Amino acid sequence: SQTIHQWPATLVQPVGSPLSLECTVEGTSNPNLYWYRQAAGRGLQLLFYSVGIGQISSEVPQNLSASRPQDRQFILSSKKLLLSDSGFYLCAWGQGGNQPQHFGDGTRLSIL
Amino acid sequence: GESVGLHLPTLSVQEGDNSIINCAYSNSASDYFIWYKQESGKGPQFIIDIRSNMDKRQGQRVTVLLNKTVKHLSLQIAATQPGDSAVYFCAETPFGNEKLTFGTGTRLTIIP
Numbered sequence A: 001s002q003t004i005h006q007w008p009a010t011l012v013q014p015v016g017s018p019l020s021l022e023c024t025v026e027g028t029s030n031p032n033l034y035w036y037r038q039a040a041g042r043g044l045q046l047l048f049y050s051v052g053i054g055q056i057s058s059e060v061p062q063n064l065s066a067s068r069p070q071d072r073q074f075i076l077s078s079k080k081l082l083l084s085d086s087g088f089y090l091c092a093w094g095q096g097g098n099q100p101q102h103f104g105d106g107t108r109l110s111i112l
Numbered sequence B: 001g002e003s004v005g006l007h008l009p010t011l012s013v014q015e016g017d018n019s020i021i022n023c024a025y026s027n028s029a030s031d032y033f034i035w036y037k038q039e040s041g042k043g044p045q046f047i048i049d050i051r052s053n054m055d056k057r058q059g060q061r062v063t064v065l066l067n068k069t070v071k072h073l074s075l076q077i078a079a080t081q082p083g084d085s086a087v088y089f090c091a092e093t094p095f096g097n098e099k100l101t102f103g104t105g106t107r108l109t110i111i112p
Helices: none
Strands: A003-007 A009-015 A017-026 A031-038 A044-052 A053-058 A065-070 A073-078 A089-095 A108-112 B010-014 B020-024 B030-038 B045-051 B057-059 B062-067 B074-078 B086-094 B106-111
Touching: A003 A089, A009 A017, A017 A089, A017 A108, A031 A073, A031 B020, A031 B045, A044 A065, A044 A073, A053 A065, A073 A089, B020 B106, B030 B062, B045 B057, B045 B062, B045 B074, B057 B086, B074 B086
Parallel strands: A009 A108, B010 B106
Antiparallel strands: A003 A017, A017 A073, A031 A044, A031 A089, A044 A053, A065 A073, A089 A108, B020 B074, B030 B045, B030 B086, B057 B062, B062 B074, B086 B106
16 A cells, blocks of 8 residues: 655754755655645645656745655755744645545644 | 635534535636545545546545535535544645645534
């Protein structure tokens, strides 16, 4: 069966520090991969998605970037975090073609 | 519809009663619809989906109804249990699109 892993579960970082969040998927090949951010009590905002290795689409202008170095690995990064980068970051995978996306358990990022 | 920036509506239901959660969408090209359940501190969990060539689909204790004429989607949960307390999101996408658009979310609270 397919599984998705995100780590760390929680992270506290100072303003201006770098960020690297990792997401890996097991049990499937060539998945679409997604990064979302969710503010407290809000819906999901799509940040990036990828349909293949090295292919990244950015949905909103921001301080973050994404990379897909391997088929089942998706990384969210920042060189210098801002206070506004705080939030709950969720990774998801899907097979496209009108099939559901499946989410990891997220990383809660707090910027101090 | 877009979910970013909107506060969650809430619904309280007595344990054992049925609940109905509603979702309106605006894109007439929407072809595929999903309901997710999100418990506190976790990622959204897939519940049930429906394609636009159907108007009803049933799962275990859940039923999704789709009314394309008025662009309305609902999730019915039968005989609610305490474990049903969560935030429920609808999501939709046009045919062949790789991205989902999430609704605002509804917080369901089951009263013992």
